[in-house]
Amino acid sequence: MNNNRRPLVLANWKMNMEPQEVGPYLDTILPEVEKDTDADVAVAGQDLYLAQMVAKVKGSQLAIAAQDAHWEDQGAFTGETSPKALSTIGVSYVMIGHFERRKFFNETDERVNLKTKAALKNGLKPIVDLDEDLSAYDGQAIDQVELSQLKKALTGISEEEMKDVTIAYEPTWAIGSGEAASAEQAEKSAALIRASLANLYNQDLANQTRILYGGSVNTSNAASFFKQADIDGILVGKAALNPQTFLDLIDIAQQA
Ligand code: PGA
Secondary structure, three states, rough: OOOOOOOOEEEEEOOOOOOHEEEHHHHHHHHHHHHOOEEEEEEEEOOOHHHHHHHHHOOOOOOEEEOOOOOOOOOOOOOOOOOHHHHHHOEEEEEEHHHHHHHHHOHHHHHHHHHHHHHHHHEEEEEEEEEEOOOOOOOOHHHHHHOOOOOOOOOOOOHHHHHEEEEEEEEEEHHHOOOEEEEEEEHHHHHHHHHHHHHHOOOOHHHEEEEEEOOOOOOOOOHHHHHHHHHEEEEEEEEHHHHHHHHHHHHHHHHH
């Protein structure tokens, strides 16, 4: 972590959480987030809970995220969610290109790019997920990394717009497996991503861009990620389903 970048702790509920659990979960974490000034905290719920979640956190520092959004503002796209509507109801962030979207719903790099642009146009802050196993690359392979998901996702996105973009690095084998990357592995990939950002844009922009690690983060390993120079936050699935555990993770981010 670097003091110039504000950490982000993001809970990804995925397709979990019963309707009656949503309010109590947010009630549990809200007081802590209110005290918290050193880290941004966001919760990504299923679409059908988002309006309720936004209403619940109104006026607080807790932000609400969507797990995906379409690239058009409206139209004949049955079953999809409009980024414009998300923005209108007060959602702050949108995850784009999560591994599970890519794996189960044929998300492509081109769509990730379109969705990222649409999110920005609508005032949402995109969290662009790179699911590639970048840890397989060695330090020599920055060109290959550049040519991969990162470059495609950011095509046509201006330096100014990049201020609102967060990148999340998630090794596919670590997501939901209970086996996180080591902090050193994750740092190596985050540093490669930052170097790619410097090549695609410039060093200043690379230094300002927030990069998260995701994949089996829990209360035992979270602190080790925050100790890394290029990791600015965590994207948490399973461990964040328990509000107490998510609170502990917010505390860890605070102490980092
Ligand atoms: P996990 O999920 O923490 O359960 O591995 C992370 C994610 O999918 O973003």
